Amino acid sequence: MKKLIGLAALAALGMVQLVPAQAADVTFAVGQTGDSTMVYRLGLQSNWDASWWQTSVGRLTGYWDGAYTYWDGDETASNHSLSFAPVFVYEFAGESVKPYIEAGIGVAAFSSTELESNELGSSFQFEDRIGFGLRFAGGHEIGVRAIHYSNAGIKQPNDGVEAYSLHYRMAL
Numbered sequence: 001m002k003k004l005i006g007l008a009a010l011a012a013l014g015m016v017q018l019v020p021a022q023a024a025d026v027t028f029a030v031g032q033t034g035d036s037t038m039v040y041r042l043g044l045q046s047n048w049d050a051s052w053w054q055t056s057v058g059r060l061t062g063y064w065d066g067a068y069t070y071w072d073g074d075e076t077a078s079n080h081s082l083s084f085a086p087v088f089v090y091e092f093a094g095e096s097v098k099p100y101i102e103a104g105i106g107v108a109a110f111s112s113t114e115l116e117s118n119e120l121g122s123s124f125q126f127e128d129r130i131g132f133g134l135r136f137a138g139g140h141e142i143g144v145r146a147i148h149y150s151n152a153g154i155k156q157p158n159d160g161v162e163a164y165s166l167h168y169r170m171a172l
Contacts, residue, residue, distance in 0.1 A: 024172045027067070029145070031165025035073075035116040039163045043067035058092040065104070069163075073116045081149075083108035083127050091135065098135040100143075104128075108149055118159040125149040125160075131167075139171030 085106020133143020
């Protein structure tokens with residue numbers, strides 16, 4: 001566990017070195033899996049300096065997301081994971097509040113292949129996400145996400161797991 005936390009800290013520091021300070025954001029999330037395992041996530045994001053299909057309705061943009069997640073199961077099923085994903089965001093137009101929807105596919109590494117009653121099959125997992133929320137003037141955001149982890153059948157068993165969470169994001 002200490003090694004994984006150390007790796008998470010090094011990954012976060014590495015991301016900070018790769019992105020300009022004004023583009024770095026931090027996200028805190030709390031949620032649950034379908035098996036009632038509590039999920040706590042700390043993420044670091046770097047916004048893309050790009051925007052597509054910009055109209056009076058909104059625009060498509062995105063960000064890189066690196067995160068550490070603690071899965072608080074019973075004593076034999078608690079887990080830790082590190083993940084990295086590109087995330088596409090459609091941000092609707094607005095003055096002080098901008099609704100958005102997001103989707104992304106990335107990768108994750110789990111410290112164990114067991115999580116409650118789920119057998120993940122391998123430590124390597126794909127991370128699929130969908131979410132929505134509100135972005136506020138001043139760099140704050142609140143939202144809801146559903147994230148699915150699976151190894152896509154690379155190794156059996158492949159039970160996978162879903163996490164549903166509320167998140168808060170702020171600019172550093």
